[in-house]
Amino acid sequence: AFGLSRVWNDDHYYAGMAAAGAANYADCIGAHYNEGIVGPNQTSGDPRDNYPTRYFSTMLNRAAAPFGGKPVCFTELGYLSPEGYSAAPAGFEWAQNTTVAQQAAWLAQVAMRASNSGRVRLLIVFNVDFTYYAADPQAGYAMIRPGGGCPACDALAQVAK
16 A cells, blocks of 8 residues: 555655756656636635645746756646536536636636746646546546537637737
C-alpha cells in the first residue's frame, strides 16, 4: 500500500525536481490546471478556499517559481462544466455551477493570459471531445458539448484573431 508519507504535493514535487537539477534538462516545466471554478484573471473568490491550485496565476507561479524562469507547459488545462449532463459526480461537486458559457470564456481568457505572460510555452486544452461522463466526468471538460456545439471553439477563435 502507498502511504501518505510517500506522496508529495505538487509544490514539494516541484521543489524536489528543482533541487535535483531538472531545469538543466527540461525545455519547460509540466503543469496541470483543471480545478478552476473562477475566471483565470481572479486570484481570490473560490468558494472552496484560496488554495493556490484553485487559480490560474498562482498555479503558474507554483510550477515556475522553483525553476528560475524556465517556461511552463500546461499539458492538461480545462474547466469542468456539468451543463448538458447530469449533476457533477461525487468528488466533483465543486464544479456543479460552472456553465458552458463560463467554460468557453475562461478557456479563451486563459489562452490569452498564458500567451501574454511570456511564461507559458505550451497549453493543451483538456479536452476536445470526450464523451465519458460518470465517476470521472471527462466529457464535462470537453469543448464539444452534447448536441455538437462548441462555444469554446468560437471563443478561442476570437483569441486567435
